[in-house]
Amino acid sequence: MSSMFYENLNLELIPDQAMRPGGLKLTKDVLEIVGVKPNFKVLDVACGIGTTLLTLIEDFKCYVCGLDLSTKLLGRAKIKLRSKGCNLLAHLICADSEFIPMREQSFDVVICECSLSLFPNKLNALKEMARVVRREGKVVITDVIIKDRAVKDVKGAAWCMCIAGAETLEGYIGLIEKAGLNVTYSRDVSEVYDWSSVDEEVRKTLEGKIGYAVIVGVRC
Numbered sequence: 001m002s003s004m005f006y007e008n009l010n011l012e013l014i015p016d017q018a019m020r021p022g023g024l025k026l027t028k029d030v031l032e033i034v035g036v037k038p039n040f041k042v043l044d045v046a047c048g049i050g051t052t053l054l055t056l057i058e059d060f061k062c063y064v065c066g067l068d069l070s071t072k073l074l075g076r077a078k079i080k081l082r083s084k085g086c087n088l089l090a091h092l093i094c095a096d097s098e099f100i101p102m103r104e105q106s107f108d109v110v111i112c113e114c115s116l117s118l119f120p121n122k123l124n125a126l127k128e129m130a131r132v133v134r135r136e137g138k139v140v141i142t143d144v145i146i147k148d149r150a151v152k153d154v155k156g157a158a159w160c161m162c163i164a165g166a167e168t169l170e171g172y173i174g175l176i177e178k179a180g181l182n183v184t185y186s187r188d189v190s191e192v193y194d195w196s197s198v199d200e201e202v203r204k205t206l207e208g209k210i211g212y213a214v215i216v217g218v219r220c
Helices: 002-008 023-033 051-060 071-083 122-132 149-153 169-178 200-206
Strands: 041-045 063-068 090-094 107-113 133-146 181-188 210-219
Touching: 023 051, 023 107, 023 133, 023 210, 041 051, 041 122, 051 063, 051 071, 063 071, 071 090, 107 122, 122 133, 122 169, 122 210, 133 149, 133 169, 133 181, 169 181, 169 210
Parallel strands: 041 063, 041 107, 063 090, 107 133
Antiparallel strands: 133 210, 181 210
16 A cells, blocks of 8 residues: 555656655664664665665665565666666665565665664564664664644544654664664664644644654664
8 A cells, every 4th residue: 555655656756855754864864873884785665766775875885785675666666776887886676575585694784774664573673673684784764753642533634654663762772682783772763754744634634743863773
């Protein structure tokens, strides 16, 4: 359902940085925090149209793999990468995040941005991310967090799938630890939301009740 929603958006009219809270600035900050280095192999789970993949190649000189359930979004990612001459450094896979078709310990880093909240079985997806990252490698999650559980009952203009499926920060940490990862970094970065540009009705309903967070788990 969520992949169909994003497929139907006119992504050409939406700036890359507007597709998730914090945009590319937060992505780059997070990649710096986890120590991504040139020649790292990085998996982007739910890579969408490939914005983070391109950043990893151009700014961090990594080899990347992008996984998404939508062939349409992967097609757009392929076009984006080819237009920048980066397609040979990226491998795109159409697959479910709960069944990642890669060998164990294939990647130095796995990243999943603003997507875990959309997954039907978050724990299974996290176990797969933990499986394919190398020992001492890092799984990076950024996502919407719930600060007031009453927001789960919100309907109307303020409803969206990521809020419906979101956890508290503590809830995400618990899931990541259950997946076999050691959480070494977690931070509430709710300041990335610009509520001044949001519809007044939505702002009154959601401001202070949702947030955004970065969590890093390490495979021991």
